[in-house]
Amino acid sequence: MTRTRRRRLLLVGGLFVGLAAAVALSLSAFSQNLMYFHQPSQIVAGKVPLNTRFRIGGLVKRGSVQRGRGLTVRFSIADCKASVPVLFKGTLPDLFRPGQGVIAYGKLNSKGQFIADSVLAKHDQNYMSPAVAKELKTKQGNSCMPANLQASR
């Protein structure tokens, strides 16, 4: 084997190892960081595992927002059929209001409460995330959708 050939083989081998490392790295990072989206009725039905991080989306149930001492907030996220109590400590986004569509990130505890580590509301109040909008559709139409959103759709 000549010197250039050996060097080229080394180069190709090196590239291959690098590529394999990159693929392995991205696949593992990928599988660890995929987050599923679940809706309140799925959670109430017990279809969602405990202690895994996921997203929940729905409307903030009217009259459910309670402030505790400090920055703790309790509220419920609801879809057409069910609602899930949420516990959050921190600053809520600007567009967080009862009746608004929100998405929360966090885990479910054994008492069936959702412990949120962050809460997002949409930036434009006339706009609703397609994921939330889809689940609010019932067979009759958009019955649970707030009136201002029904108009824009």
Added chain:
Amino acid sequence: MIPELGHLALVLALCLALVQAILPVYGFVRSRPDYLGVAAPAAVGQFVMLGLSFCSLAYAFYANDFSVAYVAENSNTQLPWFYRIAAVWGAHEGSLLLWMMLLSTWSVAVAFASRSLPRDVSSCVLAVMGSISSGFLIFTLFTSNPFARVFPAPAQGRDLNPLLQDPGMVFHPPMLYMGYVGFCVAFAFAITALITGRVDSAWTRWTRPWTLAAWMFLTTGITLGSWWAYNELGWGGWWFWDPVENASFMPWLVGTALIHSLAVTEKRGIFKSWTVLLAITAFSLCLLGTFLVRSGVLISVHAFVTNPTRGIYILSFFGVVVGSSLVLYAVRAPRFEAGTEPVEVLSREGLLLLNNIFLVVAAAAVLIGTLYPILAAGLGLGRISVGPPYFDKVFVPLTAPLVVLIGAASVMAWKRTRPQTLRSRLWLPLLLAIIVGVLLPWVTLGTWGVAAVAGCVLGSWAIVSALEDVVRRVRGSRLMLPRQIMGQTLAHVGVGVFVIGVSLVSAFGSERDVRMAPGQSVVFAGYNFTFHGVEEQKGPNYTSQTGEFTVAHNGRVISHLHPAKRHYVESDALMTESGIDDGVFRDLYLSLGEPLADKAWSVRIYYRPFVRWIWAGGFLAALGGLLALSDKRYWRRQKVRHSARVRASTQTVDA
């Protein structure tokens, strides 16, 4: 009346774009120079028409003409005039108009600057740009006409999205679009190369300045966008791996690879097919970005459209452009002569090859993370999101080696470099980088951490090794350096500054949510924050609850901050305005949460060390691009050619 003129101008622009796209092709096939010559005047005409159209829309905004639906939805009489003008590109229809306006600006620039090119090349380039432009004009005219009227006209508009009412918004989209669209020039040159079958050093010399210009605008646009997000979103972050951010970042990665690969093709005559493929990919990613943002498949700050027809049109346009150019590539690229010599690992071309591999793989990783949730939703695999941790985990290991490579950039010679040269020139920069990297966090912030030091060493390595080259050259020849070299150095220094900023802000940045009543103080990150209460204020189109805070350090008041909660009256939207005390080594960032009982507020305090370095790095890199662009070699040659041509034509007259 004026909006109708604008609409008419848009229709005429479409006609001219079709002329610009079709006639030169006919001329090319039939070898008819008169048809080839149509391209440049058509491009100028299209530019004039689009300019007219753009000005009509801007006037409609300025004059509060709410009978135009687009104006009524995105403006308001209370809006200050500069935001009314910026509102032209505040939503879907107008930003498309801006896109096309900028595309025709590039076309005109190409038409004027490429007088020294062979007529068939310049006409072919313009024809490709004309066909892209026609695609977008058809899309705008048939699915998103910005001049559509509403009757009866509403008395008041719905106001511009409050998020966009920020000075950054005035400049961020035009810069970003200039970059996006600029890659169309490189794409057009690549297609021309495939058609004519010529990729020589002359071709790369024509293509390089255009690519560099596009890259510079894209860099500026992305940096401005990040800065805007930091100031305006109130989350204290500078990059969120939001799909729309990724949409602009992928073309940037591939464009950066393209700049480097063009250098190899020019100097060594190799990597020809690769360079052409990169040019096609960069522009395809720009189109993909436009598709992602405009089709409503994404949930994001920027995604304002949810209209399936538009999505389907853009997707099929994307398919046609990318598909046909890849087919052309598959047929014609094998004809380019490949280099016969093998590429040495220890040579500048070997180094740039590695650079290209890392950049392209990084772009692919971002692409997967961005598209996978969309594909999964489309295939019914569940609604999934890929979070920032994925991008951080994949992206950092892929880009850190790139920064290591930067250090060797100036030392490595073409063809072959001896290891001894590398060793003898790089040990001092390496030593300096380690010293600076270890000392920097300790001296400026008084803390220390493995990841932070590693990042600082990496960043200083890029800076010091780039400067070593300058020092050596200046000492050696005492001449002014060529601007291209200075540009390269500046861009690499910018990368170093950026890396230092990123590693320190992610290692030591911290935040805290607190409940504060008037008169109360909180100590955070060594600073004492005192809340003095909230006061009601009135802006042009909003009311604001402005907090009064003082920040003290070592018993001395260093800053008064006024974070605010704005309520935009017309759109009934709340916006957080952050209060920022900026500094070279740290930012203190306050944002008001919500009012609690007893006049107390929830307040979020952020400590962001070295965050300014991130944008400083971005702007330095863009400035480096500008400097390289101003290099004489790109301009002198054309003048010589031009005068040569003039001489040639006078000679024929004499004869």
